[in-house]
Amino acid sequence: MRPILVGIGLCLWGCSALAQGTAVTSAPPDVELGLEELLRQPLKQVPRDVEVSTASRFSQSAAQAPSTTYVLTAEDIARHGFRSMADILRAMPGLYVTKGSSFNYIGARGLGRPGDLNTRLLFLIDGMRINENVYDAAQIGEEFFLDIDLIDRVEFAPGPGSALYGNNAFLGVVNVLTKRADTLGGLQIRTGLDSQGLQQLRASWGYRSEAGWEGWLSASGARQDERPLPYAVPSEFEKDIRERLWDRSKRLTGSFNAGAWALRFGATDLTQGVPSALEGSEEDVLSQAYLLYYNRFISLSHERSLGPDWDLFASVSAKSHTYRERYPFLDPVTHQQRFFGATSLGRWTNWDLRLSTRQFERHVLMAGLEVQDDREQRILLGDEGDPPIQEYYGVNRRTAWFIQDEWQLSESQRLIFGLRRDASNVAKARLNPRLAWVWSGIPDATLRLMYGSAFRAANLNEFAVNASWEAPTPKPEQIKSFELAWEQSLTSQLQYRASLYASRLTDLIDQNQVDLPIYENNASMRTYGAELDVERRWDQGARLRLGLSLQRSKDANGAPLSNSPRSLFKLLYSQPLLGDALQVAWQSFAMSRRDTPAQSLPGYAVHNLNLLWRPSLDWEFSLGVYNLTDHAYVDRPRTSEPEVRQERRTLQLGLSWRMGR
8 A cells, every 4th residue: 555655645745836837727716607517616615614414304504414414516526527326435534435347336334245235325317216115226337327427416424224214224325416407508419439449429408497496307328348357267268258248228317306396217227248258158158138128117206395494395206117037049849039137127106205304392393104116016038928937026115204303402513313113014113213412512513322223124136036946035135333423624624524333233244155045144244444534625726635535344253244445545635727628637536455355455545636627617528547557356246256357448438518608
């Protein structure tokens, strides 16, 4: 790490020295700026009163929230050239992301079980749950609902969150907030191309009327004719395999707001081509297989005031998910090529009703009711065109009520208590409490003491795998966690956040790596950790953010967990070169070594560099270099597959043009 840190320091020093004589472009004091122009002005101070909504399910100052919330804004996303949700999450403290051959896997606070499909993090879009209902998976690659340019900010609240959100909020909650028409107004065209052959095109249109309603619509597509080889293959097969390794994706997303009503919808289709041997053929024939993802959602919400001290929020959403694997085989009767594989189908609706009041002195009360009706949960196995050989289905309804009270004990102390009860057709009812004490007795500082619990019930996929081996369904897993967090602004331009946590996990659902490939409940285990996040800004517009995460995870026998890095280091730095028109940004991510059931993985460090040029408000050019040092490293997200090569040096160009704002 020493030469890496020295190199980073020299880079930052050089950028700062280059910018010392450069005046930051700013508007004259008598010129009124629009919202987008204001957002692009360099902030000299670290914003302390940023509003967040994930910690309490309503907007409040981040300094007053009952849990630490990390935020990355649209400006951060643009400056650093983040290309996907995976890139954004990789920059968040305590999270690490691994790209498999066809899926992106997330680990949080040292817990990233091999093969887990991100079921222990709850994902929201504008507060709406989007984990699907067959695998409980959170999809963060090209199958994610939103283009990166449509995101206003991403909030990550680490720690157990079931007291507010129920199932899947096991290690934290990620809330993706979309932009409004004031920043998406007019017609915008964006195109991108990278050195790996990925081509992207997006068009969006937004409008805000004088009558008060607004909306936007976005459509995009991407294709990659030859993806990089995820595995090492013999050179004689490399060309044929590359030709069968490709991606096609498209998205359609929209938002409409009128008064207290909000309508949102989204659809994403992703088809991945993968090489596969032609089963049933007498010769070794390489053929084309397919992985298909289809996701849909539509939501309607209403928010209104019922009086000076009462507020009501209600929403309903309908979602669907389809995942299909198609592998070729030669029919022994007709000698024609057909396909076999697995198909998962999910359809469900979510209902959310919340009532909050400040009627009682020194109290902010919130009560809510949530229902998830799983109308379809199926996994089908067999040959296309024939009745399925095996079929698994679920019939489930999740119902929950919750209550939270924020009690202002004094001017400097608040006590937050929450409780939620979740019940379903397939698991016993569960109570999850939450308790937090927030003290702000020192100016520009906040101390939090927090306790919380969370659970995750077995999903249909885990049930189906066990049923095929006549094994019982695992019990729901649980976590209980204590956390101490301190946040302080030493100056208006320097802020840091530090936290210590200890968690106890019981009945963790894990796949057996020794005997039968079934899901089992493990004995209890413990995790301990510390996180440090430092943010610094300078008068000329430079920004620096450093993150360090340390953790230890051990099972009941004292052995460390697999795929559990002991340390993560993150750096985000951006610097104006020619005022705000030209920005350079540097990102570094380092992870310590890990052991998996299949092999030991060495630690690594990856560096990215991005240039962002905005000659006007209507034009934007970006040039990003990812894995700048071309570091070769591998990962093993699934023990049933070979080690996967991670991204080598990649160059990406982006162009955005806007008119009719």
